Amino acid sequence: MRYLIERIKERVINSVEGAGLKSPEVEVPPEHIKAIFAVPCFKYAKALKKPPAEIARDVVEKISVSFADGLEFFERVEAEGPYINFYADWNAVASRLFHEILEKRDSYGKDDLGTGKRILIDMSSPNIAKPMSVGHLRSTIIGDSLARIFSFLGYEVIRDNHLGDWGTQFGKLLCAYKLWGKKDEIEREGVKALLDLYVRFHQEAEKNPELEEKAREEFSKLEKGDDENRKLWKWFIDISINEFKRIYQLLGVDFELWLGESFYIPMCDDVVRDALEKGIAEIDESGAVVVKLEKYGLPNLIIRKSDESTLYSTRDLATIRYRVEKFDPWKILYVVGSEQRLYFQQVFRVAELLGYATHERLVHVDFGLVRLPEGKMSTRKGRVVFLEDVINEAIERAKKIVVERNPEIQGKDLEEIARKVGIAAIKFADLSQNRVKEVVFEWDKMISFEGDTGPYLQYTYVRAKSIMEKAQQNEVGKAAKLKNVILTEEVEKELVRKLLFFPAVVREASEHYEPHRIASQLLEVAHMFNSFYQNVPVLKAEREELRHSRLKLVESTSIIIKTGLELLGIEVMERM
Numbered sequence: 316m317r318y319l320i321e322r323i324k325e326r327v328i329n330s331v332e333g334a335g336l337k338s339p340e341v342e343v344p345p346e347h348i349k350a351i352f353a354v355p356c357f358k359y360a361k362a363l364k365k366p367p368a369e370i371a372r373d374v375v376e377k378i379s380v381s382f383a384d385g386l387e388f389f390e391r392v393e394a395e396g397p398y399i400n401f402y403a404d405w406n407a408v409a410s411r412l413f414h415e416i417l418e419k420r421d422s423y424g425k426d427d428l429g430t431g432k433r434i435l436i437d438m439s440s441p442n443i444a445k446p447m448s449v450g451h452l453r454s455t456i457i458g459d460s461l462a463r464i465f466s467f468l469g470y471e472v473i474r475d476n477h478l479g480d481w482g483t484q485f486g487k488l489l490c491a492y493k494l495w496g497k498k499d500e501i502e503r504e505g506v507k508a509l510l511d512l513y514v515r516f517h518q519e520a521e522k523n524p525e526l527e528e529k530a531r532e533e534f535s536k537l538e539k540g541d542d543e544n545r546k547l548w549k550w551f552i553d554i555s556i557n558e559f560k561r562i563y564q565l566l567g568v569d570f571e572l573w574l575g576e577s578f579y580i581p582m583c584d585d586v587v588r589d590a591l592e593k594g595i596a597e598i599d600e601s602g603a604v605v606v607k608l609e610k611y612g613l614p615n616l617i618i619r620k621s622d623e624s625t626l627y628s629t630r631d632l633a634t635i636r637y638r639v640e641k642f643d644p645w646k647i648l649y650v651v652g653s654e655q656r657l658y659f660q661q662v663f664r665v666a667e668l669l670g671y672a673t674h675e676r677l678v679h680v681d682f683g684l685v686r687l688p689e690g691k692m693s694t695r696k697g698r699v700v701f702l703e704d705v706i707n708e709a710i711e712r713a714k715k716i717v718v719e720r721n722p723e724i725q726g727k728d729l730e731e732i733a734r735k736v737g738i739a740a741i742k743f744a745d746l747s748q749n750r751v752k753e754v755v756f757e758w759d760k761m762i763s764f765e766g767d768t769g770p771y772l773q774y775t776y777v778r779a780k781s782i783m784e785k786a787q788q789n790e791v792g793k794a795a796k797l798k799n800v801i802l803t804e805e806v807e808k809e810l811v812r813k814l815l816f817f818p819a820v821v822r823e824a825s826e827h828y829e830p831h832r833i834a835s836q837l838l839e840v841a842h843m844f845n846s847f848y849q850n851v852p853v854l855k856a857e858r859e860e861l862r863h864s865r866l867k868l869v870e871s872t873s874i875i876i877k878t879g880l881e882l883l884g885i886e887v888m889e890r891m
């Protein structure tokens with residue numbers, strides 16, 4: 316798909332090339348320069364034996380001649396120092412842009428860039444019998460947004476929930492359950508009860524170290540397929556998944572695959588054998604299998620314990636091999652916190668040494684920590700926070716604000732709106748910052764309808780929609796027919812500029828795996844729109860063509876906000 320923004324850019328390139336400069340670089344100038352695009356001339360100085368400013372002046376002169384039959388998108392082209400600056404004819408740009416947006420509507424910005432490419436996203440991946448953490452929440456939110464962005468751009472996306480359903484901790488849990496567990500309590504309390512057992516195990520094991528040995532035995536029985544242990548283990552998984560699914564449903568997130576670590580156990584032996592045969596791994600004096608990575612500036616990676624059991628790393632290597640064989644993905648994204656950065660460097664390196672996947676194929680999309688607000692909203696057990704409580708708290712707070720602002724909303728509608736607003740608050744707080752930065756959840760800031768929040772964007776959308784609603788149907792119909800849009804205010808032009816760049820921003824977000832680029836663009840759109848809304852009459856504009864131009868601007872804005880929010884996994888509504 317070539318959107319207007321790309322066509323304008325091409326026009327810039329063609330005209331500069333036409334004037335004799337080869338492969339010009341097109342830049343978006345800094346805010347204070349009002350040009351839409353700029354071409355720097357530094358790199359031509361040497362060959363042309365002229366200072367860049369002179370080159371710029373010459374080119375502008377030639378372009379002006381070649382543009383004699385009309386500048387199309389541009390009002391003027393100017394040499395300013397070493398730059399050739401292209402100033403948009405905003406009426407011409409807006410006329411075409413609105414036409415494009417209003418024709419494509421929800422699919423404006425969509426692309427076929429990813430056709431034939433499959434991308435697998437390893438995301439969420441909480442651990443069985445433990446509460447889902449805020450880290451897993453971030454992984455879920457960021458992963459889901461990336462999934463939406465990539466499928467919007469035509470990629471085939473597979474969201475894979477790589478559950479932590481294997482490991483020695485299950486030996487402890489089995490042991491604790493057999494000693495102190497109560498079936499009905501677990502059925503009632505779910506993960507909380509399982510966690511209590513786990514905590515109790517650690518407390519008792521301090522007094523009674525034999526328990527550790529017992530736990531190892533239980534785990535080894537599980538590994539060997541002992542009937543009772545397998546059944547219990549399956550049951551722990553079901554209980555946990557049930558609970559996780561409640562959270563996913565609140566968040567509106569789904570997965571194409573749920574292949575937990577245990578799925579890969581049968582493939583692990585082969586991976587270890589392979590590594591030994593290829594001479595990549597060796598058996599150390601303790602009997603463990605190790606891959607030496609000093610050469611690559613990395614710590615060694617153990618891929619089998621001395622007691623022959625598998626590790627997190629073994630399972631991840633088997634997973635990579637399986638994923639590549641089964642899905643042949645263009646890329647596998649691991650949406651996992653930065654604390655595992657070093658680990659993924661090791662695993663990716665070993666996967667490459669084994670020939671399972673080149674490192675370009677494996678991407679660790681890392682992110683920083685989340686800090687939660689203190690206080691009553693987090694049921695704390697030790698340092699554990701139950702996510703569901705956090706999410707429900709957001710929804711409750713959202714409900715209060717919605718009721719305050721609009722007491723007419725009640726019943727089912729209220730529940731639905733409160734859920735959307737609460738979730739928007741959480742997701743936007745996460746996605747509006749650079750991924751690697753730490754996120755701080757501050758209720759009042761997150762849920763406010765003012766300030767840079769999800770609810771603020773939802774509210775801006777509602778505003779735009781209400782203007783559309785107020786406009787008579789025939790007015791909207793007539794506006795649709797208006798060919799030549801007229802923008803009179805600076806803020807309108809600025810808003811058009813933001814809308815124009817939207818498809819480019821979506822692409823950049825995918826290239827860098829950074830949904831926050833879309834979030835920032837939306838915030839700028841909303842700021843401009845709200846300033847437009849407050850200062851420029853739409854339906855009350857006297858001249859019909861202004862009324863219609865502005866209606867088109869409003870409608871185009873609403874479409875971009877809706878699409879952008881959807882790419883972040885945030886739903887909009889018609890009123891709030």
Ligand code: ARG
Nearest residue numbers: 437440441442477479631651
């Ligand atoms: N379950 C892991 C954790 O909670 C995250 C798994 C991430 N994915 C992976 N393939 N290692 O830390």
